[in-house]
Amino acid sequence: MRSTSSLALLLLLLLPLVDLAQDKGFISGTLSYDRGTSSSGDHDGPITTTVNLVPVVGFNLGEHIVLCAGLGWKGTSSEETLSYTDVNGAIVENGERTGHTSLVVIEPFVRYVKKVSDQFTFYGFARVGYGVGSNTTEIRTPTVNSKETADVTQVDAGVGPGVVYVIAPRWALNADWGVLGWTSTTTKQEDQDDYTTSSLKATLNPGAITFGLNWLF
Numbered sequence: 001m002r003s004t005s006s007l008a009l010l011l012l013l014l015l016p017l018v019d020l021a022q023d024k025g026f027i028s029g030t031l032s033y034d035r036g037t038s039s040s041g042d043h044d045g046p047i048t049t050t051v052n053l054v055p056v057v058g059f060n061l062g063e064h065i066v067l068c069a070g071l072g073w074k075g076t077s078s079e080e081t082l083s084y085t086d087v088n089g090a091i092v093e094n095g096e097r098t099g100h101t102s103l104v105v106i107e108p109f110v111r112y113v114k115k116v117s118d119q120f121t122f123y124g125f126a127r128v129g130y131g132v133g134s135n136t137t138e139i140r141t142p143t144v145n146s147k148e149t150a151d152v153t154q155v156d157a158g159v160g161p162g163v164v165y166v167i168a169p170r171w172a173l174n175a176d177w178g179v180l181g182w183t184s185t186t187t188k189q190e191d192q193d194d195y196t197t198s199s200l201k202a203t204l205n206p207g208a209i210t211f212g213l214n215w216l217f
Contacts, residue, residue, distance in 0.1 A: 025059040025217055028174065030070065032210035046080035046097070052210065054107060064114065066123070070107040074131055076100070082141060095141030101152055103131035111162070121164040125176055128157045135187060148189065156183040164214070172214040179203060 032052040037045055054072030061067055082095040109127035116122060131154040138147045162176030184198040 025057070025066075026172070026214040027217070028056040028058070028212040028214040030054045030056055030072075030210050030212040046078040046099075048076065048078045050074070050076045052105075054105065056107075056212065058111070064112055066111040066113055068109050068111065070105075070109070072105055072107075074101075074103045074105050074133075082139070095139065095144070097137070097139050099135065099137045101133065101135040103133035103152065103154060105129050105131035105154075113164075119166045123162050123164070123176075124159070125162055126157075126159045127178075128155075130155055150187045150189040152185060152187055154183065154185045156181060158182070166216075170216045172216060174212045174214055175209050176212075177209050 030052065033050070035047070035049045037047045052072065052074050054070040054074075056068055056070040058066050058068035076099075078097075078099040080097045082097055107127055107129040109125055111123040111125045113121050113123040131152075133152050133154075135150045135152045136147065137150075139145070158178040158181035160177045160179040162174060164172050164174045166172045180200075180202050182198070182200050184196060186194055186196045188194045
């Protein structure tokens with residue numbers, strides 16, 4: 001409810017700027033999918049899948065500046081095989097650990113745009129997002145079957161390039177690439193101390209590209 005109220009207030013503040021932009025802007029639905037894993041030595045890390053679904057509205061404040069805000073959902077799932085080394089030195093798979101995080105997110109951001117032709121526009125963007133939700137972790141082995149739930153808050157920021165391609169009157173496709181990003185996640189569990197993890201990521205992974213279908217107004 002707090003995120004919805006914040007977005008409504010932001011849009012109300014932006015409405016007086018529409019006349020300055022000659023009623024030009026866009027409404028978009030963005031979708032991104034990223035799946036990958038990490039390894040350390042002989043140990044394979046968890047396989048992580050992230051899906052973002054964020055409707056966005058943007059207002060052109062001038063020839064080069066677009067001010068935007070998104071409100072949507074972000075889901076992350078991880079799967080990891082648990083194993084140990086027996087007395088003979090053999091690696092034995094002994095179970096699995098899974099995690100699921102679901103967040104409602106608000107994402108204000110700004111674009112600096114450069115029109116190349118009537119159909120193509122390139123831009124750079126800077127984004128700051130805030131999300132609230134929950135996380136569930138399950139461990140299953142022959143001797144252990146546990147499930148823990150925690151509240152999660154997340155702050156993330158990112159910069160990168162993008163492109164808009166007009167496919168028809170009032171319709172366009174866009175794709176942006178979060179080349180450099182920072183994320184901080186705080187987890188709160190009952191009867192336990194809060195803990196925060198932070199990460200800085202620079203990616204050239206094509207799976208990090210975010211696609212959007214835009215209606216232009």
